[in-house]
Amino acid sequence: MDYKKFLNDVAKNRQPLVLRELFALQQSAPKDVVFLSAGAPNPDTFPIKSGTITLHDGTAIQLAGDKMVQCLQYGPTPGYPPLLQQLGLLTATLHSPPRWQESDVLVTTGSQQGLQMALEMLLTPGQTVVIEEPCYSGVLSVISPYSPRYLRVSSDGEGIIPESLSAALDSCTPDNKPKAASVPQFLYTVPTGANPTGVVTSEARRRHIYRLCCQHDLLILEDDPYYFLHYHDKPPPASYLRLDVEGRVLRFDSFSKVVCAGLRVGWVTGPRQLISKLNLHKGTAVISTSSMPQVIISELLRVWGREGFNQHVSLLRQSYKHRRDAMLDAANKHLKGICEWHVPEAGMFLWLKVLGVNDTWDMVLRRGVLAKVVLVPGHAFMTDPTRPCPYLRASFSTADATLIEQGMRNLAELIEREVELQGNKAAGHRTRNTMLREADTKAALTTKH
Numbered sequence: 001m002d003y004k005k006f007l008n009d010v011a012k013n014r015q016p017l018v019l020r021e022l023f024a025l026q027q028s029a030p031k032d033v034v035f036l037s038a039g040a041p042n043p044d045t046f047p048i049k050s051g052t053i054t055l056h057d058g059t060a061i062q063l064a065g066d067k068m069v070q071c072l073q074y075g076p077t078p079g080y081p082p083l084l085q086q087l088g089l090l091t092a093t094l095h096s097p098p099r100w101q102e103s104d105v106l107v108t109t110g111s112q113q114g115l116q117m118a119l120e121m122l123l124t125p126g127q128t129v130v131i132e133e134p135c136y137s138g139v140l141s142v143i144s145p146y147s148p149r150y151l152r153v154s155s156d157g158e159g160i161i162p163e164s165l166s167a168a169l170d171s172c173t174p175d176n177k178p179k180a181a182s183v184p185q186f187l188y189t190v191p192t193g194a195n196p197t198g199v200v201t202s203e204a205r206r207r208h209i210y211r212l213c214c215q216h217d218l219l220i221l222e223d224d225p226y227y228f229l230h231y232h233d234k235p236p237p238a239s240y241l242r243l244d245v246e247g248r249v250l251r252f253d254s255f256s257k258v259v260c261a262g263l264r265v266g267w268v269t270g271p272r273q274l275i276s277k278l279n280l281h282k283g284t285a286v287i288s289t290s291s292m293p294q295v296i297i298s299e300l301l302r303v304w305g306r307e308g309f310n311q312h313v314s315l316l317r318q319s320y321k322h323r324r325d326a327m328l329d330a331a332n333k334h335l336k337g338i339c340e341w342h343v344p345e346a347g348m349f350l351w352l353k354v355l356g357v358n359d360t361w362d363m364v365l366r367r368g369v370l371a372k373v374v375l376v377p378g379h380a381f382m383t384d385p386t387r388p389c390p391y392l393r394a395s396f397s398t399a400d401a402t403l404i405e406q407g408m409r410n411l412a413e414l415i416e417r418e419v420e421l422q423g424n425k426a427a428g429h430r431t432r433n434t435m436l437r438e439a440d441t442k443a444a445l446t447t448k449h
């Protein structure tokens with residue numbers, strides 16, 4: 001595939017960084033080569049000597065000697081080599097990508113950095129962007145400053161509706177509109193436990209969507225941080241990376257939800273040519289990802305082995321499923337008739353449509369704290385956050401069952417008061433309008449006589 005056509009001018013102009021190339025050479029050269037090239041600080045001057053990371057089961061990971069030096073020193077831009085190898089193995093095992101030989105992996109500071117770099121490699125101001133709405137706000141905040149023309153695609157409880165995607169793409173093919181400034185370059189999607197809806201895109205839909213992206217020559221940005229957090233017993237649907245026979249998928253993974261968020265370790269997998277552009281961007285932005293978090297994750301994966309990792313994931317899913325069910329119970333008890341929702345099959349969120357409230361912004365942000373409950377107003381996930389929005393995102397990731405129950409009860413009271421308030425306002429408005437109409441009629445009648 002010719003990837004150049006997807007890149008903006010900035011990405012095309014990125015050139016390899018000599019210092020980073022020399023750093024990579026130093027890692028692989030024979031030991032008797034004297035390198036006077038590196039600007040790395042002298043490890044003898046580092047004040048930290050050793051440390052121990054203790055897991056909940058008592059397992060201790062010792063960081064000392066060379067390992068500690070690796071924690072404290074600059075690292076290769078693509079990532080800490082043992083971690084890169086482990087990530088490659090994990091990705092190959094989980095997704096069996098058909099084009100694995102032409103693919104590469106890049107470690108990132110959380111998946112957010114990967115997304116930001118990928119979008120900034122592709123976007124040009126005013127470009128047409130096809131987007132599933134509602135959409136993860138962290139991606140909208142990268143795209144929106146480019147003042148794009150958003151083509152909104154609808155989704156339901158099974159994910160993006162392919163017919164809606166197809167109609168949106170047909171509406172902007174060069175044949176239909178030869179003068180159109182641009183056609184979409186990529187589809188961004190969160191296939192497992194979308195943020196904010198919690199929806200898992202079915203495999204049938206993924207296959208259909210992948211075909212459409214091939215027909216319309218789109219890259220797919222597959223953002224899948226909730227991949228491990230699905231709550232059904234069936235095996236997860238094939239990822240887009242798994243379906244990618246043409247080399248058009250960039251997949252973003254993260255340890256944030258599956259290990260912890262503060263270490264800020266994620267990774268991108270995709271076609272070598274695109275990953276190498278991201279690598280150049282990353283070298284410019286941060287030189288290398290913080291080394292200590294990479295070493296810690298790598299050591300953790302090593303001591304767990306595949307079995308330990310699977311056990312951890314299984315406990316994690318049980319724990320979040322329990323909270324998800326607690327939130328559904330509380331919603332059924334307190335929100336029936338005043339809200340609508342789908343059961344989230346994965347992820348951390350319940351997406352609520354509030355009935356009888358046209359706009360949730362003031363309700364949450366002005367009156368939420370007083371009512372002792374705060375959620376995210378749906379506007380945060382919309383391409384135009386200035387439009388009224390009746391949705392809310394409730395998170396079940398951190399509160400326990402008691403707090404979830406309390407929060408949902410408080411929310412029900414908040415909504416009931418809001419419906420009343422908005423009803424009164426509307427009634428007041430009607431009264432004022434009626435009075436104005438009456439005054440107009442009177443004036444008209446007076447003029448006639």
Ligand code: PMP
Nearest residue numbers: 110111112136190195254256266
């Ligand atoms: N994508 C989605 C859909 C998310 O919900 C998040 C975190 N909220 C991210 C990406 C970024 O995650 P991180 O940078 O912590 O990996």
